[in-house]
Amino acid sequence: QGHLVESGGGLVQAGGSLRLSCAASGRTFTYYAMGWFRQAPGKEREFVAAIIGWSGGGISYADSVKGRFTISRDNAKNTVYLQMNSLKPEDTAVYYCAAKVGPPAGTFREYDYWGQGTQVTVSS
Numbered sequence: 001q002g003h004l005v006e007s008g009g010g011l012v013q014a015g016g017s018l019r020l021s022c023a024a025s026g027r028t029f030t031y032y033a034m035g036w037f038r039q040a041p042g043k044e045r046e047f048v049a050a051i052i053g054w055s056g057g058g059i060s061y062a063d064s065v066k067g068r069f070t071i072s073r074d075n076a077k078n079t080v081y082l083q084m085n086s087l088k089p090e091d092t093a094v095y096y097c098a099a100k101v102g103p104p105a106g107t108f109r110e111y112d113y114w115g116q117g118t119q120v121t122v123s124s
Helices: none
Strands: 003-007 010-013 018-025 033-039 046-051 069-074 079-084 093-100 118-123
Touching: 003 093, 018 033, 018 093, 018 118, 033 069, 033 079, 046 069, 046 079, 079 093
Parallel strands: 010 118
Antiparallel strands: 003 018, 018 079, 033 046, 033 093, 069 079, 093 118
16 A cells, blocks of 8 residues: 655745655555646645656646646655745645556546645745
C-alpha cells in the first residue's frame, strides 16, 4: 500500500514563492505518473500539473499556472515537487499530490493514490 504526504504549504504574500513536496512511501512510485491538484472552498478539485513516470518528461500544466509553476521529481528520493512562483490570491487552495499507473492525466478521478493535502494561502 502506498502513501503520499505533502508538505511545504503556508501563508505567503502575492508575488511570493513556495515549494511543495510530495514524499511517497510504502511502494516505489518511480514508474507512476504524478500529478498536483488543488481545491479551493466551494470549488471542484482542479488539475495543476503532471509529470510522467521514470523519465520525468511528459510534463503538462494548467493554463492558469503555466510559466509560474514547475513540477519535477527526484526518483532517488521518491519525491515530487511543485515550485510555485509569482503566486496570486487565486492560487489559494488545498494542494494535493496524486499518483497513477500509466500516462499522466488531467482528471482527478483517474488517479489511484492521494495525499492528505497541504494548505496554500496567498494574501493580497
